[in-house]
């Protein structure tokens with residue numbers, strides 16, 4: 098039996114390195130961080146309030162918060178994020194006195210974060226190469242005067258998906274009042290492929306699924322999303338769906354234990370008996386980047402079954418009513434499916450046609466299918482084509498806009514989707530400029546701003562002089578670390594609004610500030626009392642969040658106050674722009690959001706505390722298609738794989754993934770419990786046959802070299818990686834993000850949205866010289 102015939106439709110075999118996701122393993126995972134970061138007992142009380150009405154919304158991922166919540170409505174990683182934020186460790190001005198910035202560059206990302214919460218505003222002193230304590234007044238005045246001296250379009254205001262809707266709305270307003278649309282966001286590295294690609298084909302830039310659908314669906318298809326690690330609260334509705342008979346089919350090059358089995362830490366019986374729910378019924382390990390071909394195969398099989406049904410007079414397999422009434426382009430797609438041979442599909446995916454047919458049968462039998470995807474589809478040169486193919490697949494049986502069905506991109510940061518909703522966008526065409534004009538009496542800038550990779554390229558070319566970063570850690574998150582660090586330190590001004598120390602602080606511009614802010618679980622006391630903030634989850638539900646904890650330091654300001662005071666120090670006075678009143682009462686900002694986006698935010702202040710949040714609606718869910726054609730657009734893919742390079746001998750496709758002991762560039766520890774990797778992140782996961790063919794042995798130390806980077810000024814190379822045998826298809830390698838980012842080309846990304854190709858990295862493997 099070939100490896101690709103491996104199925105999980107009988108008894109599930111547990112990978113030997115794994116215990117089910119959730120369960121005791123997840124509790125011990127939390128405990129490991131707990132012991133590291135020494136939380137107070139009060140932290141446990143805080144965890145009880147997480148993701149519940151009257152409490153605060155998790156600062157980790159954007160997975161929705163249900164109305165009917167469990168006693169503990171958090172997961173291993175949400176708990177880690179909270180404990181991490183509420184650490185007792187402090188990174189105080191005295192710390193910086195003892196360490197120059199150059200010295201700190203030798204520290205690991207983990208060590209930097211472990212210094213604890215930042216407590217006071219800091220200014221970089223170039224003469225001493227260290228950050229020194231400053232006052233908020235000095236910081237705002239200096240930053241304001243520096244920014245107003247730079248031509249507006251030479252500044253960039255980045256946001257990393259954490260800050261609430263109120264601060265984000267004001268941040269976007271600040272940029273536009275200043276005169277630019279340089280508002281890149283973390284989704285530029287993430288689901289921008291969805292924002293642009295999904296929008297083109299169904300008219301919605303966000304997913305169409307909500308909680309009700311999870312409860313009604315018969316079947317999930319997972320493409321390139323890893324819930325066990327990245328959205329663990331998803332495992333609960335998944336195992337509930339399984340218990341009522343739903344089927345789960347997964348396409349992923351790696352066998353991800355979190356997609357195989359789950360034990361609910363909320364279920365005492367499961368916990369005591371070790372009872373576990375099998376997650377995926379079928380698991381197909383396709384070659385990285387071959388989803389277009391796999392989806393072509395699935396659609397081809399559906400078409401072939403429909404042909405057979407027509408022949409025998411049985412019920413049609415295609416939802417012809419949906420295709421006729423709601424889509425355009427199906428005829429060309431049908432011709433493409435007939436022309437594309439199974440041989441080609443097998444060669445691209447490494448899967449057999451029988452496997453794909455088996456998955457296609459599951460699809461054809463299910464009445465209501467939810468398609469779930471994540472970074473495995475978005476972070477490729479043809480990421481947008483991946484998504485349009487995924488939509489084609491769903492459309493064939495009318496699986497968009499009906500109960501229990503739909504398209505479910507799983508978003509990353511807790512408010513990444515919401516920040517886009519309230520105006521953090523580099524595209525003026527997405528902004529209600531007329532309303533901004535009326536509300537604030539100014540002429541909004543119409544020149545399109547930079548996405549985040551373009552901003553770095555422009556900085557390298559000397560065209561961007563200043564960056565303000567509302568959260569985030571671009572020096573680690575972006576590709577080509579070597580170039581990004583250079584871009585950062587070449588700027589006139591770098592301003593980081595942060596909770597913890599990270600590498601981006603260590604490449605200061607000529608003038609540089611660290612502005613420490615409150616975390617989401619902390620009290621945000623203003624003139625009118627403790628303030629609520631709001632966030633939007635992956636299902637477009639808006640939730641209020643309020644902190645109860647004492648701030649980590651009396652000097653911290655909220656993100657909203659920092660943004661508003663920066664703006665006030667930068668911009669000329671405008672009677673319609675009342676920063677101080679907005680700082681005093683965030684409810685006034687919500688009124689502005691409602692006036693700017695009346696359809697989405699009707700009765701915002703009244704509705705924000707609804708259990709489960711309020712839904713801001715989605716026309717595509719009602720089968721109203723806000724596309725150019727007014728229909729869902731079925732498109733023919735131009736290629737069968739999403740890679741931007743040819744497969745040649747010795748060239749591998751490296752994908753970069755997350756461990757369950759990290760949140761993006763924040764490294765909690767060195768245990769990837771699910772994948773059975775302990776004590777290091779410097780590994781390259783390889784198929785055993787590839788290891789043997791290259792003449793390596795497990796445990797050897799190798800370098801990865803970007804196979805196409807020689808034509809550029811710097812060769813992208815990363816050494817010191819330990820060869821680790823893993824269940825991954827031949828030709829595909831996996832390594833950790835962010836360590837592998839030096840290997841990714843800054844400007845190699847999705848053709849439509851420019852999302853970096855973090856899952857399509859052409860590399861060759863070289864033996865490291867003996868140490």
Ligand SMILES: Nc1nc2c(c(=O)[nH]1)N[C@H]1C(S)=C(S)[C@@H](COP(=O)(O)OP(=O)(O)OC[C@H]3O[C@@H](n4cnc5c(=O)[nH]c(N)nc54)[C@H](O)[C@@H]3O)O[C@H]1N2
Pocket residue numbers: 157158159174287288320321322323324326327328348349350351353384385386387388470471472473474507508509510752753754755756757758759760761762856
């Ligand atoms: N604990 C934790 N939670 C997080 C984060 C975190 O770092 N840690 N990050 C947050 C953020 S910002 C985001 S965007 C999300 C990301 O969450 P995910 O979308 O799950 O992202 P990844 O872990 O990057 O990759 C997902 C999966 O894609 C698979 N994959 C790689 N290449 C391909 C391919 O070509 N085809 C297919 N079908 N699959 C492929 C990988 O094997 C992996 O299982 O998680 C959020 N939640």
Ligand SMILES: Nc1nc2c(c(=O)[nH]1)N[C@H]1C(S)=C(S)[C@@H](COP(=O)(O)OP(=O)(O)OC[C@H]3O[C@@H](n4cnc5c(=O)[nH]c(N)nc54)[C@H](O)[C@@H]3O)O[C@H]1N2
Pocket residue numbers: 156257258259260283284286287288472476509510567568569570571573574575594595596597598599614615616617656753754760761762763833834835837838841855
């Ligand atoms: N190779 C590779 N690279 C990738 C990816 C990949 O899959 N592979 N994924 C990409 C994706 S999906 C994303 S979203 C980006 C992430 O890119 P970013 O969003 O830029 O990075 P984060 O690691 O999430 O940012 C962490 C920092 O945010 C600050 N922070 C934490 N909480 C708060 C808060 O509440 N407020 C404020 N103001 N600051 C806070 C802390 O200082 C912390 O150090 O990385 C991308 N990079």
Ligand SMILES: [Mo]
Pocket residue numbers: 283284286287288508509510
């Ligand atoms: Mo993300």
